[in-house]
Amino acid sequence: MNDVLRPAGLLAVVALAFAMGVSRAAAQDPRPTGSSFRAGVDVISVDVQVIDSDGQPVAGLAPDAFEVTVDGRRRRVLSADFVDTRSSAVPAPAADSPVAVSSSVTTAGEAGTTSGSESLAPRRVYVLAVDRSRLDEFTARPILAAVSDFLAQLRSQDEVGVFTYPTGPTLDPTTDRDAVVRVLQTIQAVRELPPPGEFAMSPSNVVEISRRPESALAMNVILTFCATASDQQCPDRVRAQATSEVLFYEGVASAGSATLRALMAALGDVADRKTVVIISGGVVTADIVGARPEGAALFRELGRVAAQSNVTVYALFVDQSWQRQMAAELGRPPVAPDPVRERELTGRVLDQLTDAAGGTVLRISSGDGRPAFDRVLRETSAYYLLGVESTDDDRDGRLRELRVRVRDRRVSVRGRSWLGGPRSATPAPVAASAPRPEEAPPVLPPATPEIRRLAEAFDRDDRAAIVQAFAPSEASRLLRAFREHESPWPASPRRTAAFALDLAMVGVRIDSVYVKEEALRVLGEYLVRVRGESSDDAFECTWLWTASAGTAGLFAPELGTLVAERAAERCPTDASLRLARAVARDQQLMLFQRQGTSSSAATDALSDLEQQVLEAYEAAAELPAARFEARIRAAQLLFRAGRYEDGLTSLDAAGAQPDDHVLRYYASLVRGQLLYALGRFDESAAACRAALDAWPGAQSARVALVSALIGRGRLDEATTIAGNVLSAPPTPDPWWVYFLGDYRAYDDIRSRLGQVAR
Known part of the structure; x- marks a missing residue:
């Protein structure tokens, strides 16, 4: 479902995306002037960032310096244009950069100049995605205040938007820096925590108990909690609390991924270079096969959607695990926390997302995060636009696994892991002056006919019809269809939330583990998404x-x-x-x-x-x-x-x-x-x-x-x-x-x- 309880900002982003997709594509060429692909050669445009250990862009690479594979098969790189968007406010690469900076590149036998002029370099769009449900106000406030320095280093034509999720204030991308600061000042971080329980469980405790509650690993954790309880019911209470926390974490993951997916899809029509900077305390997901809370698959899919929309994603992971260690909010320390593992459990989905979407995770352990913002700016200040040989198979619109490497081990490549070929029966040559998106922006498919019939029953207040449709053999599939498709009422998020609750309440009463799990995912997601301001x-x-x-x-x-x-x-x-x-x-x-x-x-x-x-x-x-x-x-x-x-x-x-x-x-x-x-x-x-x-x-x-x-x-x-x-x-x-x-x-x-x- 891609609507949220405060949809105005998201709908504005969607509307803006379509507007920019029409006007900017015609008005602005995002590729450097003077470079071109050879006429008659069908290519796919792939943009990547090549950086040194300090995050400084590395220029001077020729096409043969890149190794590109699509679905594991090598493709020729026909051109490599270095697009430099740095202004005087952004420091130039260090003199001891591992690859010498050159003023020109070679493109398929022709020379092309490096584009460094602010007036000629393409416009950039940054969206600051603030996960208010996973940040506390004390930690978030200085980080959001530090955005001012980040804004000051952008060029005048660069635009910045704000997207607060799962709910909260939003701002369409704009060049008005003061407006961005004002919106950021209105965001109230409200770090969501599991409901208070008898036991102070860490995320790793929850994961270990959830996989196999009777296993030796789980019993070791349970018995540690119950060491002083000395009553036979203590283990059952521990398991019950772990189950409650699993449902909480899965709801947070589901709501966060759904709203971010809507943002990524909306940005798909924006012709400019797009970078989403997520500011989050992370999402807890299991690191053991078969354990819960689940949610990693949702963020892997989110990375694919970002790649399809040609969006680069960075995540500023605000590590708050030290608060768990101090456990001031929990009353006493959790059982045997491993600080490293606690961070991994909370931040691993951000790694999966950014790996797929061509960015990286930058951890903020203390302070206001200025070094992390500076790193994002350095890494995104220049990139290579590669002309990669295409084949007829690329034109079926299917996502393909993409890998770009540079032979020099002293540099790193940031690039998306997925490539979606344009849908066309006949290959056509690409000219430099005509930007070519990898694929039309993805959107969630419309609600299925079955879901629409259920929605009609909901509108009639005919709950019996919904119950009848939820046969045990069909209920799990219907609940998944609801979550994976557009709402029957895209412009009515409250109606959608009420409908979601109806479906969840019917599902949890069906005697099937699989149906109950799907129903609880819906319930957990909307527990987060209904949150008001x-x-x-x-x-x-x-x-x-x-x-x-x-x-x-x-x-x-x-x-x-x-x-x-x-x-x-x-x-x-x-x-x-x-x-x-x-x-x-x-x-x-x-x-x-x-x-x-x-x-x-x-x-x-x-x-x-x-x-x-x-x-x-x-x-x-x-x-x-x-x-x-x-x-x-x-x-x-x-x-x-x-x-x-x-x-x-x-x-x-x-x-x-x-x-x-x-x-x-x-x-x-x-x-x-x-x-x-x-x-x-x-x-x-x-x-x-x-x-x-x-x-x-x-x-x-x-x-x-x-x-x-x-x-x-x-x-x-x-x-x-x-x-x-x-x-x-x-x-x-x-x-x-x-x-x-x-x-x-x-x-x-x-x-x-x-x-x-x-």
Whole structure:
């Protein structure tokens, strides 16, 4: 999907790309004046940078200095034009450069002059892509401020744009340097972290646990976390938290790659030389086959899209692994972190992307990153435009693997790893004055007919039709088709996000590991993509409420906690979401309680967890809209913990009963449970009758009433009511979904999201 929740900037980039593709291609020749390819020879244009160890461009290379292979087969280099875009502000190559700088090059038997004039050299377009979700404000602010020096060294005709992802402010490429600085000043870095958990896991811990949770490697990590816990449930809690963190990291990777892919595709029509400079804290992906989090394949494909669009990509990797080591934000250090491996896990996808797109990764460990910006400017200040022999096979539009080398080992070559030949049945000669793109810019294919039919069902609010279409054998394919194709509503990102959530919620309920994984990828991606510019964004909070209600209905605490914690963080004043977080934690507690305790240490751990959940309910009760239900749920937890008097105290503090018959039913039934446990059978029976007044015929209330009557010794009345329970037709009972939180109102919440999305 290539739309984002704040699409204006991206759409502006797309529109600008098409405009420049028409006007600039006609108005400006990106190749140096005076050089030409031999008439009648069909060639492909390939641009590469040749640099020394300091990043200085190396001039003076003739065609025979280059070795080019396409799909592993050697191709002749017919010409090599050195295009120098350096102005006086950019230092000239050092005198001791390994290859002497020459004022001319040889092109297929002819001489061509090196182009160094600012007025004649081609215009350059730089796009600063800021990954605000992977940077913290303290680290990002000086780096973004240092861009001013980078801008000052560009030539007057060079343009710079800003692209904040997965959401945030954008600016179309412009020569207005002040405008660029102003937009950068508005970017708020909000480093996304996994939801807070019991254990301080490092990315390597997550990877090792996820591959094979019962393996010796995973158990070694798990047992280290559980060394002081001494309860049998600790390993399960470690695995559950690792699963939650996997889903988080995969969502970040999916959202980031999708929005960057849209940017790369949009730049495909820009005729000028294009460089995207990514500023990011990296994305965590597994370095072990079969382990998670996944995401490397997404960035490899992103590199192919960048290569197709003729975009060079550099990445300034802001290494924040030292923060993990200090672990101030996590409370205590993770288990046995290896600093080198932690950096590799976080930065490896950036390496894969830049390798494919002709750039490199420059690591910023401290400071404002000025040396990294200077390096980008040096390396991109000049390049070679090679005329490479073409064949008829190149004209099928298929991507081919491209490798360019220089025989001199003292220099490095930066070039894209993929080549897309122009689609044409008949080869045609290329003239120097007519720039030739390698291929038309790639775009995501339009939504498939199946996805469009599902979208129509979504618009009709016909969820049954979506569920019916998601047969187990088709669901995984449908979810992939949704992710890999254009949205049915390209100009309506909110509608797309609501539709994505619908598909994900249907998918996670299908009993298939493969379908669930695809559904969770969609859910994780949009957890990141729905993020608004500020907290308490109305659409984002409604979307998160719907997601929280849907995941609560799964009773899968590792997933529910991920969504609910994110929701409460993003929408801190939303009463429903604060309560949803407490319910998700309570579901974790219930799993623990069901497993039982076999030692005093386990009992202590259970008591600690109970206290944490009670505190979450207390936090929800601070908001008036959630107070009544939060007090009920705290009372029911205290009932499970055997703290009956405390439970009654919680109920008494709930306040006046609301109009919601379900909540009134819950309050009376929980009161009946507590009173029965205290042996106050008459009061318990009265509470159960009040529950039946709120929800007539409810089976749970009638069974509780029978128990209270038996406790009081009123056996005849109890027998009569029990007979009625057995003979009466089943009546929907809200208690059956009590432990699923807001899932009881999921359909209404979902409908509300649909209204907000439109």
